[in-house]
Amino acid sequence: MVIKSKDVIEEDFGAIKVKDIFHPKNIQNFSVAIVRVVGINRRHINKRSAAFFYVLAGNGSFTIGDEVNEVEAGDGVFIPKGTTYLDSGQMTVLVVSSPRYDDSEVAYLE
Numbered sequence: 001m002v003i004k005s006k007d008v009i010e011e012d013f014g015a016i017k018v019k020d021i022f023h024p025k026n027i028q029n030f031s032v033a034i035v036r037v038v039g040i041n042r043r044h045i046n047k048r049s050a051a052f053f054y055v056l057a058g059n060g061s062f063t064i065g066d067e068v069n070e071v072e073a074g075d076g077v078f079i080p081k082g083t084t085y086l087d088s089g090q091m092t093v094l095v096v097s098s099p100r101y102d103d104s105e106v107a108y109l110e
Contacts, residue, residue: 015039031100040088046081048105049097053077060089086108
């Protein structure tokens with residue numbers, strides 16, 4: 001299967017813009033998205049999935065619990081399932097979630 005990014009519609013969620021590159025409903029093991037962070041996302045927790053973020057371009061920060069971590073292109077961030085975090089800045093990240101991302105399992109805390 002070949003997926004062309006130009007054929008994937010970007011969804012606008014305010015401070016983040018999401019292109020679900022690989023998110024088929026019949027595959028539960030993982031999903032992949034390209035996320036553009038353009039500001040400050042709300043603090044949240046994913047009760048179902050762990051996620052690995054790879055910064056493709058730009059810079060920003062991930063606040064994991066109370067610890068602020070500055071990131072730039074080439075950096076990776078792992079967020080375990082059930083961990084409170086927020087992301088902010090002006091950056092594009094590749095996100096791999098396992099098991100598959102499910103927005104009904106994300107709780108916003110602010």
